[in-house]
Amino acid sequence: QVQLQESGPGLVNPSQTLSLTCTVSGGSITSGDNYWSWIRQHRGKGLEWIGYIFHSGSTYYNPSLKSRVTMSVDTSKNQFSLTLRSVTAADTAVYYCARDPISKVRGVIISGGLDVWGQGTTVTVSS
Amino acid sequence: YELTQPPSVSVSPGQAASITCSGDKLGEEYVYWYQQKPGQSPVLVIYQDDKRPSGIPDRFSGSTSGNTATLTISGTQTMDEADYFCQTWDTSTHVFGPGTKVTVL
Numbered sequence: 001q002v003q004l005q006e007s008g009p010g011l012v013n014p015s016q017t018l019s020l021t022c023t024v025s026g027g028s029i030t031s032g033d034n035y036w037s038w039i040r041q042h043r044g045k046g047l048e049w050i051g052y053i054f055h056s057g058s059t060y061y062n063p064s065l066k067s068r069v070t071m072s073v074d075t076s077k078n079q080f081s082l083t084l085r086s087v088t089a090a091d092t093a094v095y096y097c098a099r100d101p102i103s104k105v106r107g108v109i110i111s112g113g114l115d116v117w118g119q120g121t122t123v124t125v126s127s
Numbered sequence: 128y129e130l131t132q133p134p135s136v137s138v139s140p141g142q143a144a145s146i147t148c149s150g151d152k153l154g155e156e157y158v159y160w161y162q163q164k165p166g167q168s169p170v171l172v173i174y175q176d177d178k179r180p181s182g183i184p185d186r187f188s189g190s191t192s193g194n195t196a197t198l199t200i201s202g203t204q205t206m207d208e209a210d211y212f213c214q215t216w217d218t219s220t221h222v223f224g225p226g227t228k229v230t231v232l
Contacts, residue, residue: 037221039221046212046223046224046225046226047161047169047212047214047223047226048223049220049221049222049223052221060219060220062220063220096168096169100221109219110157110175111157111159111174111175111216111221112174112175113159113171113173113174113175113180113214114159114161114169114171114214114221115171115174115180117168117169117170118168119168120168
């Protein structure tokens with residue numbers, strides 16, 4: 001079955017750029033209709049959705065992070081990536097990637113829920 | 128847009144636990160529920176209000192009424208002790224509730 005694995009630096013300096021990659025295994029990133037999402041969780045807190053990307057490259061970001069976020073996809077490597085610019089200590093969190101199967105009903109996109117998650121990677125912003 | 132959940136729910140083994148999630152637009156969009164145990168990634172337990180993914184025990188059920196969604200765990204087991212998050216959509220954005228800690232004692 002499909003599995004996701006996040007990778008990237010565990011420590012980022014303040015004001016620098018956080019870059020993470022999610023590798024999809026057990027299936028193709030282009031098969032089916034799936035959004036590929038990034039979610040983060042501050043220690044002891046709830047979940048915050050960062051954004052998603054489709055295999056075509058179309059994206060949608062959380063308005064609260066939109067000015068600092070870029071997502072990209074590399075179908076040849078079966079990977080998608082997150083870039084978060086100008087990080088501060090408030091960006092310290094566990095970052096997850098997840099699959100979001102979608103369907104269209106009368107032209108409306110319906111989510112099947114975030115049904116596959118990576119194990120998460122901890123990113124600390126500190127000098 | 129915000130979702131509201133009770134911070135905690137306590138339940139005795141074998142009893143039913145109900146976790147509510149309230150939001151102004153819940154009657155317009157589907158609701159999803161996730162279970163997260165300490166140190167683990169979230170797991171989808173209910174999607175599109177009341178559907179169970181493959182592999183999720185049938186003691187988990189979801190329902191909605193007006194602007195409130197409810198996750199019910201029937202015959203709660205000690206393994207169900209976890210944080211539970213509701214989630215919905217708001218203008219193409221995933222929105223999560225703050226989470227409810229379910230304690231089985």
